Amino acid sequence: MNNLATRLAKMPYDQKRATLASLPSHLANAAQAERLQSLLTNFGFLEAKVSELEPQQLIEDYDLALQPNINIIEDKKKNLKLIQSAIRLSVNALAEDTTQMAGQLLGRLLSYDSLEIDTLLKHAKPTKATPWLRPLTPSLISPDDPLQRTLIDHTDRISAVTMTADGQLALSGSWDGTLKLWDLNVGILKREIKNDARWTTAVAISPDGKLGLFASRNATLQLWDLNNDVKPYTLGSHSLAVNAIAFLDRHRAISASNDGTMKLWNLSNRSETETLTGHTDAITAIDVTSDGKLVISASLDKTIKLWDLKKACEIASLKDSTSKITAISITSDGKFGISGSQNGTIKLWDLVNFIELDTFQAHNSPVCAIAINSDRTQAVSASINGIIKQYDLMNDISEQSSWNCETDNISAIKIIKKNEGWLAIFNSTDFALKFWDFCDETKQHLSKPHHDSVWSLAIAKEGNVALSGSWDKTLKLWNLSNGEEKCTLTDHTSLINTVTITPDGKWGLSGSSFGSCDRTVKLWDLDSGQEKQITIGYRDEVKAVAITADGKLALSSSEDGKVKLWNLSNGNELETLVGHTDEVWALAVTGDGKYAVSGSDDYTLKVWDLKNRVEKYTLKGHNGEVATVAITPDGQWAISGSADCTIKVWDLKMKSPREKYTLTGHNREISAVALTTDGHLAISTSWDNNLKVWNLQEGKAIANFRGDSELFSCAIAPDGITIIAGEASGRLHFLRLESIA
Known part of the structure; x- marks a missing residue:
């Protein structure tokens, strides 16, 4: 079976489809149990079949192998059941994009210790050398789930x-x-x-x-x-x-x-x-x-x-x-x-x-x-x-x-x-x-990092750490190299809506909101896991926070449509920037700290001059609420995501900044965008359950990963290939961008 993918690739199209359709039943009818078991743990066959035929046909192949008259030992049948369940749970992802087979199997089966599954996952990568997202941890719903x-x-x-x-x-x-x-x-x-x-x-x-x-x-x-x-x-x-x-x-x-x-x-x-x-x-x-x-x-x-x-x-x-x-x-x-x-x-x-x-x-x-x-x-x-x-x-x-x-x-x-x-x-x-x-014995094996939606993520430029903020009222600090939790921060008493980290990775900033007396921005010492005694109170819900590259100033926004500028060392308010007519959900600062960009439910973005503390430009073009914004390191482009399901790229260096182009591909609201340190790639998450990687020079999506529920947040590490995404379910996906030129 080792050269199956090569043999399939050489077949004429009709013969290839016929072989993929009939080979499992042929092996089952001939009672060739060992070959059938080997075929159904061969990644090349699995990928080829879902790429040419319906995923359901592949799922039914496992039913053939699980028949009582097929002489496969019980441990191996158990592994086949796990693989079959993993494919069944991945049907919607595969129907959308058949190249996601590798990522889906890794995300669902990494926690299982068996020779057949280990071998399958070892070979789990797209046949074509195209960029793809490899899960580093078993973060998707497992086959043992109800x-x-x-x-x-x-x-x-x-x-x-x-x-x-x-x-x-x-x-x-x-x-x-x-x-x-x-x-x-x-x-x-x-x-x-x-x-x-x-x-x-x-x-x-x-x-x-x-x-x-x-x-x-x-x-x-x-x-x-x-x-x-x-x-x-x-x-x-x-x-x-x-x-x-x-x-x-x-x-x-x-x-x-x-x-x-x-x-x-x-x-x-x-x-x-x-x-x-x-x-x-x-x-x-x-x-x-x-x-x-x-x-x-x-x-x-x-x-x-x-x-x-x-x-x-x-x-x-x-x-x-x-x-x-x-x-x-x-x-x-x-x-x-x-x-x-x-x-x-x-x-x-x-x-x-x-x-x-x-x-x-x-x-x-x-x-x-x-x-x-x-x-x-x-x-x-x-x-x-x-x-x-x-x-x-x-x-x-x-x-x-x-x-x-x-x-x-x-x-x-x-x-x-x-x-x-x-x-x-x-x-x-x-x-x-x-x-x-x-039934009573059914278990949900996957332990979720958070017990509610992960609304915000941030990665430090130094220190190999990430910070997540959730509606379960906690923040968690993560080791990016292995995806392990370092500590949990629990002083918020309300839903956490936004987080960011200072460039040196020493301090975290979080904002909470939604109907509680805890409408605050808090500063955290990430080495000790303790809240620094600076808490900025709000009368309205805190929607977004950002920190300048030198770590001296912070910005925050709220449902009143205002953006506030703070001295981060003492928590003193320096200025209130007024201009939006609705809630401000998104903030980003240029690398030189001179400008900030905000995105609002009023469908606009605004560029702010932080030195003179005034509005410089208003960017119009979205047909829905602006939920997220990021700025390339050179300050040339701003990337915004909206409830209109589009991502827009804005040229900030022109005399009158305007939209450069629009990225389409998501079919529900965009929840978050982030950029690589070289500004060449962007990542986006959406309420459509998908994370996409975009080549900004070519203006197209080059990789995709589908979660099990809406994806609300994302961040990308300085290495440009390590990515985290946060789900509505409370899960975190640690991903690596593979085969990138």
Whole structure:
């Protein structure tokens, strides 16, 4: 197999594709287990197959090797499963750019100690000698994580999602005005329709997977035949928005609304048959027994109600005196229920004797979903801040396991029981759906450096250190040579928005903000990890900080649109620079310390004369908020990134500075830019999960790395090849730019 890449390169195009497609099945059918195992750990084959065919075809090759009749020893099969999972987690990156195979495998498999994986990673580099980004640490989601797939196609917030009981299909609705049907086995979009009312509030799939039911913000319900493109049929409506819907069987459905009512629908003749009343506030959730005879409802009136659907009447009402109820589930036989509330508690209910059995403080934010298994031995709950927990219900409620979804605002989620484990599908902040398969033994192996988004990064010009600032209210100092944490700085009491380092690497500057009394700029001694006794207070949120090359002056900006100039040694304010009409998110200083450039939500950049402390120029051209700016070491160019998804290069040396050219390639907001010390290369990060390396002389992207969530920050070391990127998940990616001329 060693010369496979060479042989493939010599084949005619059609023969090459045919060989890549058929070789694994040929080896499996011939029971050549050793050769098949060798093929699926050969990087040349993996790269060639995803470059010529779909990544899913490569994933299915591993299923061939994992068949019981294929005689591969268990340890090697375990390694094949890990590689298969790593490829499955990388599908979106590979679909975007097949040359990312090496970076994705390294970022997911570096922590595993096995001969086959070590050998695979040793050869993991693009066949073509082009620049690429090599992960230095295992910073991407690992194959042992609960995450199975990330489904991308929505372009706005996902507001509703469900899946079939067998976990084969999912249906999602979004603010982008579409509903999408997904095949969860292969992670593809099967079908989609437009919702004329745009915002979907609830979705359901029939037990046979053939019908979809959805509700919109105009309180109407529509029935969709999932097997064809016929326009959905409107059943009827409530007087207020619908929060939950469920199929009772192939021919009946039920809906629950903010108007406090539930409605029963006959799907055969497409008519409303009953309206159930009794709740005095919005109904937030419903669940039905497997035979479709009972429904349980939860409401903001702090009650849950059990209903007989044959008689269309209330059976019992149970009161939760402590909080409004936001989630509900019922056992398949209707004997037990479990509820979740706004205050984070869950309660177990006996629905035969109509009594509360137990209460457990599960979450520190509202419960948005809950599920109980059929024999009442286990339950799972999820909170809106992205924590999923599993419980043992054999005696009292006791927590067994906890997982972090890495999204702090779940707006759509569905959890179901599957065999010995659970399936969950939920939205993430990047408009994607995350599909999980997990059980009590499932672990999230990757330890994240920060527990919340990494919003800012800085690298010292000397000293081989980097500083990260996060919304988890901490700063961390890092050793650039090995990616190891040196210390954690914890004196901020609010979210950290911005950091920078003095050129000598001895001092760090940080700014915090967002609704706390800690709206300060702090100076840190990076040798001792102690805060220097200079704290600059703000009435408004601190957005950006910068330091002049001599380390004597600092600049800071805030939501009031002003830029302040400070004496760094004593914290005295020297000047307030006024000119922007909205928040200033970006600051940079020229190498000689004479000028600064600021970027604002008012769509402009301003060049400031720091000697005379006046505005010199205003740069216009972006069609969105300016989030980041950097200046080449010679002060010739400024590079800005914006919410308009573009990066602009500005010539500052002209008599009237103006835009030189625009770099395009990101498809969401630009979050950060940074420059090499020679000014030849720029790096950018974006809410589209990508980091790009740009050749500024040629005006094009030369390398790309995709993270698992939005990338909010980046920095590049003086060597011009060591790069750090910070994720919304709290991860840090330590990367090396390879094969650069």
